[in-house]
Amino acid sequence: MPEAHEQIHEHHPHLTADEAHLARLGYKQELNRSWSGFSxxxxxxxxxxxxxxxxxxxxxxxxxxGPISISWSWPILGVFILIIGFTMSExxxxxxxxxxxxxxxxxxxxxxxxxxTGWLNLIGLVAVTAGVSYGCATFIDLTISTYSDSFAADYSLTRVFVIFMIVLVxxxxxxxxSGHLMAIMNNISVWWHVxxxxxxxxVLVFVPDQHQSFSYVFTERFNNSGYADGSTTNLMFWFAIVPFGFLLTQYTITGFDACAHLSEETASASTEAAKGIxxxxxYSLVAGYILLLAVVFAIxxxxxxxxxxxxxxxxxxxxxFVQSLGTNWATFVLFISAAAQFFCATACMTSASRMTFAFSRDGAIPGSSILQKLTKARVPANAVVFVGIAAAIVTVPALIEVNVGTPEAPLVIPVAFYAVTSIAVIGLYLAFAIPIWLRWRHGxxxxxxxxxxxxxxxxxxxLAVAEIVIVTIYLMMPSLPGGNPFSEADFEWKFVNYAPIVTLGTLLLLAIWWQASAKHWFTGPKHTIDQAVVEAFDS
Structure with missing residues (x-):
């Protein structure tokens, strides 16, 4: 492969090494390659x-x-996710x-x-943009509510949804x-996160008056799922309840395919994008584990x-934060998190819009001719708007309040938010699994x-594919008894985990579309290099 790049570069000296590599893959350089490896x-x-x-x-x-679902699941799942990352880096x-x-x-x-694969990836990217933006809106609301009692008194899901829409806009x-502005923002974001x-x-180490013991953090377990009468000793606890908690790790450590989606805008992409993944x-696994342990110790x-x-x-x-740190420190911590989540939401939008642009470039999305257009700044603006609208639509069920407690002791569970984040994980990781498996088949x-x-x-x-399949199955299961359709007495639609409905339903529609039409005209990535070669000679 390197020899082929050198041949292209030799015949077309105006092409850089990155453009030569892209040319061999069939594309001309359209996006602005202004991102560094660090970006x-x-x-x-x-x-x-x-x-x-x-x-x-x-x-x-x-x-x-309980605590064990965090202190043990995070590092164990993290090892498997890192292996997935290595396969994708290659x-x-x-x-x-x-x-x-x-x-x-x-x-x-x-x-x-x-x-x-493209549609699964697109579904996942839209869902992760929606999930992060809604989470950001929730933490903005929490930050202001913690600081202002009067604001807290008027809480409503509608208010959070309005903030969510503002974040998306x-x-x-x-x-x-500007695409280059996004590179700068992400550079700032890294240091903000660190x-x-x-x-x-x-703050969590030095401010609280007391901390939990090591025994509590690494051995305490309980079952608040509503299943198995709260038991923590039977097989269901270990093979169903604890895996429901995998969403924490699997959702947090996702979206790293952004390194690939931004590779056409990255210098020395063959090496730098691989390292980026x-x-x-x-680094997220290590830092995230320290952060989570600090939170659990501060309970x-x-x-x-x-x-x-x-x-x-x-x-x-x-x-x-409020109980252990007090109002002022809690407000400070929540503000840091809310700002970080806005950086995250903006980055998710960047990644999703680049995927939309690339998929539209190959004619796979209805309205592709519109979605693949670039502005004078070489930014896929129409694709950005498409992602924003789709993210808003998929999050509408978050307006439905789900209280699994009682009026005296309410316990509001963000079922819709967990469903959106499950859709993100399912879509993205299943999309990862297909090329990972195919690469193995090619040997x-x-x-x-x-x-x-x-x-x-x-x-x-x-091993990477097996982990993805197992976790996907768990994330499609009803995480609340009331969302189990086989439990007629307790079943209510508001409790339903709609992740499998959206993902499997969409895949069914795609299968029908493929058989009826798409297989006759979708031939995969379209080459655009001919014009690039002409332009290289002309210049």
């Missing part, structure tokens, strides 16, 4: 955002297993295109594989303004001296790039 790493680190996923989905882990090194995941699948498995406007996470950890995962006690598991189960991290015939796993792909790739 490429920064966008995935920003999308992973330990100050977003760790906090917004804390309740999913805590209520489904792929982006060989094929550094904005299409990323679906381009790899098309190259390795043909048009059908690319078509379904701001993220869209910033993305439309300094912010360190600051929060220090695994480094963003590794407050009830007046009788026992850990306040019920209060934390209902109030999440905001309850921990030694696969043309590796400058960064590769050598012979380790033989065990890495099937």
């Amino acid at each position: 490429n790493f920064a966008i995935s680190f920003s999308i992973i955002s330990i100050l977003a996923g760790c906090f917004t989905n804390f309740g999913a882990g805590f209520n489904n297993g 792929l982006v090194s060989a094929y550094p295109t904005s299409g990323g995941i679906y381009w790899w699948a098309s190259k390795l498995g043909g048009p059908a594989a690319g078509f379904f 701001l993220a869209s406007v910033l993305n439309i303004f 300094a912010g996470a360190l600051g929060i950890v220090l 695994w480094r963003s995962i590794f 407050p006690n009830t007046p009788d001296g026992a850990p306040d598991n019920a209060g934390v189960g209902g109030g999440g991290v905001a309850y921990i 030694s015939s696969f043309e590796v790039g400058s960064w590769n796993n050598g012979s380790k792909y033989r065990w890495m790739n099937p």
Whole structure:
């Protein structure tokens, strides 16, 4: 492969090494290649955002297993996710295109594989943009509510949804303004996350009057799921309840495919985008684990001296911050997190819009001719607007209040938010699994790039796919008894985890579309290099 790049560069000296590599893959350089390797790493680190996923989905882990579901599940799952990252780093090194995941699948498995992979990836990216933006809105509301009692008194899901829409609009406007601005924002975001996470950890270590014991953090378990009568000793607890909490880790450490989607805007992409993927995962895993442990150690006690598991189960991290740190420190911590989540939402919009642009460039989305257009600043503005609208639509069910407690002791569960984040995880990781599996099937015939796993792909790739399939199955299950359709007495639609309905329903529609029409005209990535060669000679 390097020899081929050199031949293109030799015949067309006006093309840089990155443009020559892109030319060999069939594309001309349309996007502005102004991102450094650090900026490429920064966008995935920003999308992973330990100050977003760790906090917004804390309740999913805590209520489904207790402290052990955080202290043990995070590092164990983290190892598997890092392996997934290594397999994807190898792929982006060989094929550094904005299409990323679906381009790899098309190259390795043909048009059908690319078509379904692309749609899964797009569904996941829209959902993760929606989930992060809604989480950001929630934390903005919590920050203001913690500071102002009068604001807190008027709380409503409608108010949070309005803030969510404002976040989406701001993220869209910033993305439309300039692609280079996004690179700068992501560079700032990295240091905000690093300094912010360190600051929060220090506050959680030194400000609270008391901390929980090591025994509590690493051995305490309980079951607030509503299943198995709260049992923590039967097989269901270990093989169903605790896995429900996997959403915390799997959702937080996702979106790292952004390194691939921004590879056409990154210098030395074959090497830098590959490093960006695994480094963003590794550093996020380490920093996120320290942050989560600090939060669990800071859990407050009830007046009788026992850990306040019920209060934390209902109030999440905001309850921990207020009870353990007091109003002022809690407001400070919540502000740091809310700002980080806005950086994250903006980065998610960037990644999703680039995927939309690339998929539209190949004619796979209705209205592709509109969505692939670039502004004078070489930004896919129409794709940004499309992602924003789709993210708003998928989050509408968040307006429905789901109280699994009583009027005297309400316990409001963000079922819709967990469903949106589950859709993000399912869509993104299933999209990852397809090219990872296809690369394994190609074996030694696969043309590796400058960064590769050598012979380790033989065990890495099937292990990565197995982890994705297992976690996906758990995230499609009803996490609340009231959402179980086989439990007629307790079943209500508001409790339903609509993640499988959206993902499987969309896949069914796509399958019908593919058989009826798409397979006759979708041939995979379209080449645009001919015009680029002409332009190179003319210049």
